[in-house]
Amino acid sequence: MLFNEIVFGPIHSRRLGVSLGINLLPTGNKLCNFNCIYCECGWNTKGDDKKRFNLRNDVKNALEEKLKSLQAEEKYPDSITFSGNGEPTMHPEFAEIVDDTIALRNKYAPLAKISVLSNATMIAKANVIAALLKIDNAILKLDSGINETAILIDKPQFGYSIDKIIEYMQAFKNRMILQTMFLRGTYEGKYIDNTTETEINAWIDAVQKISPREIMIYTIDRETPASDLQKINSDDLEKIANRARKLGYKVQVAK
């Protein structure tokens, strides 16, 4: 599923309510430094990295036009959400676009939250962290507390270390939302299950190190590029959520 527009929706999001999406990535193509086996945008394709990001001004104009028309209809979104065809924080002007979005939100939909769905790979950059700290919901992915499992699930296109990612997440000091996809299945002959006791223990350790403001856990909802993956049932998701709730964390389960 790829987005053909810079600003799309509003759509109903399992986690964010009525969500107006902003796609900083190419329209009609995916651009991401992960290649998650469950990605709703499908697999990365060769040459994706050469496709251009949407220009800051085009994003600003498209968002202003859409917010004006929603205001005229009195249909305000709950969230203005950076998501789309890949990883939004890879955009070289991500911080400036966040500033534009805050100004437009304040003008046309002051009650809407601004959310970013991110794989957290760019949070080593000071300007990305600063931008994420300005918005309401910095929703950052960590799909396992075990490096090998995270690599199997997310297929990062570069050297990846969850220890480093956890260290950078600690800079948010309880202001980020942690999101984790739980799944099981087989990919390229390897069985993957990030819901085992060992996995959940490692995930809980990571949660305690990061100490997020909130946790969002979810499972597969649509067709995935890897064909042999299974959803986690609601009872098992609730059991995982309860482990974190017992430690005092607020956990939202999207089923």
Ligand code: SF4
């Ligand atoms: S980080 Fe998001 S956009 Fe990138 S491959 Fe994973 S699911 Fe897809």
